[in-house]
Amino acid sequence: MKKLIIVILAVVAVGFQNCKKDNGTFSFCTGCPLSSWVGYYKGSGAYFTANTGETTDNVQVDVNIENTYDSTLVIHVEAANYISESFSKSKTDDNYYILVGSGARTLDIGLKSNGNEYRLSGTLKRNSWNKVDSVWIVVQSLTFQVGKTAP
Numbered sequence: 001m002k003k004l005i006i007v008i009l010a011v012v013a014v015g016f017q018n019c020k021k022d023n024g025t026f027s028f029c030t031g032c033p034l035s036s037w038v039g040y041y042k043g044s045g046a047y048f049t050a051n052t053g054e055t056t057d058n059v060q061v062d063v064n065i066e067n068t069y070d071s072t073l074v075i076h077v078e079a080a081n082y083i084s085e086s087f088s089k090s091k092t093d094d095n096y097y098i099l100v101g102s103g104a105r106t107l108d109i110g111l112k113s114n115g116n117e118y119r120l121s122g123t124l125k126r127n128s129w130n131k132v133d134s135v136w137i138v139v140q141s142l143t144f145q146v147g148k149t150a151p
Contacts, residue, residue, distance in 0.1 A: 026112040026119055028096040037091065037098075037111060038067045039151045041120050045144030047082045050137070056082070061144040063109075063120055075100070077107065077124050083142050085124055103127065103136060118148040 029036060041063040047056045064076045071092045078084040087107050089100040097110040109122030123143045127136040 026114045029111040029113040030096045031094045032111060032113060034067060034071060034091055036118060037065050037073060039148045040064050041146035042149050043144060043146030045079060045142050047079055048141045050139050061146055063146050075107065079142050083124065083140050119145065121145045
């Protein structure tokens with residue numbers, strides 16, 4: 001149980017990093033248009049699996065965000081051979097972040113900009129319901145930072 005609590009706290013702490021000001025020249029993209037989110041992103045991340053309790057650093061991460069209809073974004077996050085998920089989300093606000101999913105799978109991403117350059121940082125999680133403790137347990141997670149490579 002101690003290990004579970006430590007894992008959950010670590011994942012939550014990493015997720016809250018999206019709420020901090022970036023120390024570089026990038027800042028959170030508040031007020032950016034929907035088109036700022038759309039594109040292909042590449043970078044790296046850290047993959048965690050509860051099966052072994054191990055974290056693999058420097059995993060290649062690819063994110064593709066499409067604007068399929070009006071304000072609907074389709075977000076695909078992939079770390080080949082580790083984890084891959086797709087989400088659909090209506091984005092009608094100008095917040096710099098997107099929270100999507102619940103329960104078994106969630107995605108939390110934040111958009112930063114520096115002129116015409118964009119970066120995403122986020123956490124993708126797969127969870128499992130623990131009937132005994134009545135809580136969601138993180139089974140897999142991917143914490144990542146990626147830069148836009150193409151619109």
